[in-house]
Amino acid sequence: MQPLATGLSYVDLDFLGRPHAIATVVVQGGGSVALIDPGPTTCLRNLQRGLQDQGIRLSDVTTILLTHIHLDHAGATGSIVRTHPDIQVVVHQRGAPHLLAPERLVESARRLWGADMDRLWGEVLPVPEQNLHVVEGNQDVGAGGRTFEVAYTPGHASHHVSYFDSSSGIAFVGDTAGVCIDNGYVLPPTPPPDIDLELWRGSVERIEQWHPASLFITHFGPITNVRPHFASLLDHLDVVASLVRESLARAGSDDERAALFADDLRRELRRTMRESQLAAYETAAQFHLLWRGLARYWRKHAGGSGSAG
Numbered sequence: 021m022q023p024l025a026t027g028l029s030y031v032d033l034d035f036l037g038r039p040h041a042i043a044t045v046v047v048q049g050g051g052s053v054a055l056i057d058p059g060p061t062t063c064l065r066n067l068q069r070g071l072q073d074q075g076i077r078l079s080d081v082t083t084i085l086l087t088h089i090h091l092d093h094a095g096a097t098g099s100i101v102r103t104h105p106d107i108q109v110v111v112h113q114r115g116a117p118h119l120l121a122p123e124r125l126v127e128s129a130r131r132l133w134g135a136d137m138d139r140l141w142g143e144v145l146p147v148p149e150q151n152l153h154v155v156e157g158n159q160d161v162g163a164g165g166r167t168f169e170v171a172y173t174p175g176h177a178s179h180h181v182s183y184f185d186s187s188s189g190i191a192f193v194g195d196t197a198g199v200c201i202d203n204g205y206v207l208p209p210t211p212p213p214d215i216d217l218e219l220w221r222g223s224v225e226r227i228e229q230w231h232p233a234s235l236f237i238t239h240f241g242p243i244t245n246v247r248p249h250f251a252s253l254l255d256h257l258d259v260v261a262s263l264v265r266e267s268l269a270r271a272g273s274d275d276e277r278a279a280l281f282a283d284d285l286r287r288e289l290r291r292t293m294r295e296s297q298l299a300a301y302e303t304a305a306q307f308h309l310l311w312r313g314l315a316r317y318w319r320k321h322a323g324g325s326g327s328a329g
Contacts, residue, residue: 021046021073024242025188027165031070032240033063035092036140040201040240041303042092045192046071049165054083056183056192057238060095061142067096083108083153083163087194088180089115090211091129091141092304093238098122098145110153110161112172115179119147132211132309157181168192173227175220176209182227189233190242196223198253199239201300204293206252208260209239209305210313217261217317224250239304260285264314274315282307 023029027049035041044067045056053076058067068078078100084107086094094111097119101107111119118125122144129144130137155161157172161183168183176195183192199207208220227235228250235243243249263284267277285307289298 021070022241024190024236028185028188028190029074030236030241031067033059033066033070035060035063036303038300038303040300043236043238043240044070045236046074046076047164047166048074048076052082052163052165053080054085054164055081056085056236057087057093057194058084058096058100059093060091060140061099061144062095062140064096064099064142078104081107083110085110085161085163085168085183085192086112086115087182087192087196087238088112088177089118089125090177090195091125091144093194094119095141095144098147099143101147101151102145105148105151107151108153109147109151110155110163110170112179112181113154113156115177116152116154119152120149122146128213132312155181169230171223171226171230173223174214175216175218175223176214178214178216180223182223184227184230184232186230190236191227191230191232191234192236193227194238196220196227197235197237197243197249198256199301199305200237200243200249201240201304202293202297204297204301205289206249206256207289207301207305207310208253208257209310210257210260210317211306211309212313212316215313215317216321217257220257221254224254240300260310261314261317264311265318267311268315268318274312277315278308278311281311285310 021029029046030043033042042059047054171182173180173182173196195209
């Protein structure tokens with residue numbers, strides 16, 4: 021458990037045995053506990069151990085705040101609610117149906133991950149409707165003894181929201197501010213199916229309107245250089261988007277294009293980091309899937325050429 025501010029800390033979930041890949045925020049105050057993005061079910065025991073280090077049990081949790089429903093952020097939610105049925109789950113209205121009935125979400129994830137699906141994410145259980153607190157953005161929610169401002173921040177996902185705690189100045193932004201491990205490269209996570217470059221840039225502007233003192237990103241941890249971080253994110257979003265767009269005009273299958281993109285990205289990251297840090301990035305954001313999200317965006321929004329592969 022790592023402190024952020026009074027009543028705010030985070031747990032490293034040690035996803036697949038690797039540190040600094042996925043984090044869960046813990047909010048304590050007013051006699052209640054909230055979690056922001058509890059992670060996948062495969063990390064549930066690690067989450068429980070991290071909470072126990074601070075004398076907290078899952079039965080103490082009253083609220084789960086989800087930035088979005090991707091399995092690395094929210095996969096454990098149904099499992100937690102099944103054993104602790106009084107917990108309220110805050111989620112955007114576009115994500116709520118997939119918590120109620122996760123079959124399509126699981127099917128989509130299984131198409132991406134194949135035989136690795138269960139090893140990576142584990143069981144994905146539904147969340148009953150009475151446990152859902154559905155939000156749209158531009159509103160406040162109370163959790164863990166404090167009030168969070170909620171903003172709708174799509175681009176990475178059509179149902180993504182971010183939370184701002186004005187008392188600490190921290191904005192909890194899920195994947196909207198990218199992946200940045202150990203002060204390394206700011207990598208935009210661009211898996212299918214919801215990538216939208218214009219909406220993403222607008223979401224960055226929306227978060228900046230809070231004038232946060234720092235950001236908290238799920239992959240991984242606190243970011244204090246807010247403006248330079250966002251500038252790097254947007255620059256790199258342009259870079260990877262252009263690489264993918266160019267690749268669509270080349271011969272070959274999508275699998276081949278995705279593999280070449282992943283190799284190029286590894287070479288770029290190796291210029292600035294050691295192998296163990298690169299491995300953490302690949303654990304947090306599978307590189308071949310980043311190609312697929314942007315390829316889908318270009319084909320849908322910008323008329324990118326190339327076969328479906």
